[in-house]
Amino acid sequence: MPVYKFGDHPCSVSIRRSPPRREELYAGAGYPPGDKPAALLVCDTNTAPLGRDMDIPRCVLPPGEDAKNWGSVEAIIRTAQSRGLGRDGLFIGLGGGVVCDLTAFAASVYMRGAALALVPTTLLCMVDACLGGKTGFDLGGIKNLAGTFYPAGFIAIASDLLRTLPPAEWKSGTAELIKTAILSGDRDFLGQFTRPFRGEPFLPLIERALIVKGRIVESDPQETGTERALLNLGHTFGHALEAALGLGLISHGEAVAWGIARACELGKELGITPPALEEQILGILHAWDYETALPYPRRINPGVFREALGSDKKKRGGKLRFVVPCAGGARLLALDSSMEKILEKTLLKRLLP
């Protein structure tokens, strides 16, 4: 079982088929054998049935991104308190990114920090959100305006939980998986995605992706350096697309896939992404049926798109930051004015009429 170390926080990850039993969660989170801590299982109405056998007091949230707010955090904290959790209590998140982010935030502030285990139930959460310690919720219409860095002590990845995953969720998670394979710089890993597949073969690839992400996060646990920014490959344009289409119209993964295609184009134009690598990546995105066309085939709001790019720029000392694929994985660029002109000419002019 691999153990990561994010700052002072060890995080062990178990990857297997069947969901964990209660005792396994306790042991994974570091309680001595036989110990039965006060625990709270947090899920949403979709994932509640998956936790029925665990026999742990529950807090059931409404499903979806709309629930990612303070009201949900407060419900978790109040339920934990009424169930007798002390600072030595255990919070367990069973669900996708929203449930895991909320549970982790609540655990991070409960009596200034309680134990945390996560059982992700979506592919996207398994390959990305569950690992790395980012917690948070939305406030004033801004995603994750409030949050903490608080890695789970234990993550249990159980592929059986994916059996009932809807096709759109597979598509969303696979894009992050392909992104991580690109970041690894490992052509064999990336090559696994040449032809699409479903189900069991994902398990070893999730494992490889977590090792890649784990190494990146270990080198920059609180995003004070630039290493962690590599994980934003495909996200600069992807986020802008999500915003310009109107949130919720396409999945996060579809937006990221489209953004990866843009990163390849820009990288090739700047002489950083080898043409053969660009071809391989675009081939994979097509094989998995992602929309990569430029201009985008649906109406996008040009003002919102530029605004979304610009707000990122404002945050970063006036330079737009862009991650592009390269021979060894990916590279973070802070665009100078000549690079920005190339971005304008090769991408923005064709995208925004």
Add this chain to the structure above:
Amino acid sequence: MPVYKFGDHPCSVSIRRSPPRREELYAGAGYPPGDKPAALLVCDTNTAPLGRDMDIPRCVLPPGEDAKNWGSVEAIIRTAQSRGLGRDGLFIGLGGGVVCDLTAFAASVYMRGAALALVPTTLLCMVDACLGGKTGFDLGGIKNLAGTFYPAGFIAIASDLLRTLPPAEWKSGTAELIKTAILSGDRDFLGQFTRPFRGEPFLPLIERALIVKGRIVESDPQETGTERALLNLGHTFGHALEAALGLGLISHGEAVAWGIARACELGKELGITPPALEEQILGILHAWDYETALPYPRRINPGVFREALGSDKKKRGGKLRFVVPCAGGARLLALDSSMEKILEKTLLKRLLP
């Protein structure tokens, strides 16, 4: 200027007469000379006039413990966002414990952690709350149920701000100062309190107290060990008294002073507190006009008192923990059954009819 290191977080403390100017806050918090970060000054209606000259956008909260809730945190976060603070923005708390704890919590979760400077305006906050990284707010009637460990990067202690401090606030802060002098094990430090005084002579004593507290917190920044528990000298009985009298009837400091007297009695009975030390401490508490009588001269609720002691016990694996003065400072005891009998006989029987 002393610099503490709490885990990965450096914290520098400036102790002086006059309140800091804006540029000094920026420099203290680590911004390069000439840099003018987006900043937010958080105060309450009492401390707002003290910050008028700083020329920094403000968030003004209602005064008092009632404001220590999520609504205040949300107001701080929303104001920060509307004022353009990014993750590289600066939060400045100007006030007593409530304002500083709320500002520090908001900074700790704002975009997963922004810069923080504190300018305490009460003696209690100067000698205790501002240093050590504990942040938090009340929820469901429970004090600091939600919080984080997030030390300020810079603390400016300005004695001029104490000029308008009400007498009750002096009394509350002095008790924590005397407590810290006991913990130091330095008889000269403790001896400074033999006769009461006011004003300027406090400044060097605040400095000494922060060095003592700083060392304790450095050795146990997130309260995972037992070192930090020493800071609870006087608090086990003090908190129970506050609860049993009804919150707000006496100040925190008065309750702590009464609790220190109890800790001395128990320590002497157990052969840990030297009688001469007990006599010195009780003499000081009398000189400063603290109530130390057993039984307590006002009606206290025995059920609530025992419940408050017991809830602490439940949290700590079934044993009541008690800090008692000793020759070198203070010692943390986990009471075994024979010690509990002594506690019952010498203190509780006389206190609760």
